[in-house]
Amino acid sequence: MNENVRAEIYDQAKEWVLKAGEIIRDSLNEQRIIKSKESKKDLVTDVDKKIELFLVKEIKRTYPKHLILSEEGYGDKEITGNGTVWAIDPIDGTRNFVNQKKNFAVSVAVIHQGVGEIGFIYDVTEEFLYSARKSEGAYRNDKRMGDLEVKRELEEASLSFNHELLCESDEFDRYTMERITNKVRLVRSKGSATLEIIQVAEGLSDGYIAKKLSPWDVAAAIIVLNEVHGIATRANGNKINPFEEGTIFVSNKGIHKQIVLNYLKDWQRKLI
Numbered sequence: 001m002n003e004n005v006r007a008e009i010y011d012q013a014k015e016w017v018l019k020a021g022e023i024i025r026d027s028l029n030e031q032r033i034i035k036s037k038e039s040k041k042d043l044v045t046d047v048d049k050k051i052e053l054f055l056v057k058e059i060k061r062t063y064p065k066h067l068i069l070s071e072e073g074y075g076d077k078e079i080t081g082n083g084t085v086w087a088i089d090p091i092d093g094t095r096n097f098v099n100q101k102k103n104f105a106v107s108v109a110v111i112h113q114g115v116g117e118i119g120f121i122y123d124v125t126e127e128f129l130y131s132a133r134k135s136e137g138a139y140r141n142d143k144r145m146g147d148l149e150v151k152r153e154l155e156e157a158s159l160s161f162n163h164e165l166l167c168e169s170d171e172f173d174r175y176t177m178e179r180i181t182n183k184v185r186l187v188r189s190k191g192s193a194t195l196e197i198i199q200v201a202e203g204l205s206d207g208y209i210a211k212k213l214s215p216w217d218v219a220a221a222i223i224v225l226n227e228v229h230g231i232a233t234r235a236n237g238n239k240i241n242p243f244e245e246g247t248i249f250v251s252n253k254g255i256h257k258q259i260v261l262n263y264l265k266d267w268q269r270k271l272i
């Protein structure tokens, strides 16, 4: 993507993301309409829908040729990897939004010809806006984020897992997570994939392992992580196709290879 086009879209998107955050903040103490989707754990609220609709309308009005991949159904149905695609999660961490009224974020990514170009993550209650433009660095509000320190000792590492990893599964070998947990110093789960990747990008956590994540859960945060030289792959070390659902393993450079080779590479059972 041309640098000037990227700068123009960045400025525009920043305005919309901040506005989205303001709408969410103003509605925090109102009565919520909460519905379950596929399961009782998979929630959507009136605010998730309102924010997605707001962002989709603004994008379509301003950039009618761009496509939108989003969680709550207001985006496009058919997405090819060509052209410019926005990946939007209006609220990542909806269960936190409902139960805690914090630890959630608005996540917006712009992907051009399959390459992540712009990422915004807005931690609404902390009022931290994380942003990045490809090859131009990452920022928390106006402060540039530093390069990730390369840590190598797994015994000192802090990791986070997502809820889904601890659920029963025929597809994944559950002892892998126990082996990793035994090895590292601590394991946490914050409940928002976006904010967990950002914690890695900020050096507050050394890695995040998760499964069943959709493109909108991770796209923007990976763009930020790339700018501080973190690594994001599928759990088995494979490259991520930004338009597919899957596992994820993000970390600093020091421990990525060790964890993939010693634990995650064969984690997925070979299904016959």
Ligand code: IPD
Pocket: 043, 071, 089, 091, 092, 093, 094, 095, 162, 163, 164, 190, 191, 192, 193, 194, 210, 211, 212, 213, 217
């Ligand atoms: C979820 C959160 C959660 C992760 C789930 C995601 P949502 O997104 O990121 O941490 O474990 O897999 O679906 O539903 O809150 O947007």
Ligand code: CA
Pocket: 089, 091, 092, 093, 193, 216, 217
């Ligand atoms: Ca999400």
Ligand code: CA
Pocket: 048, 071, 089, 090, 091, 092, 093, 094
């Ligand atoms: Ca969501």
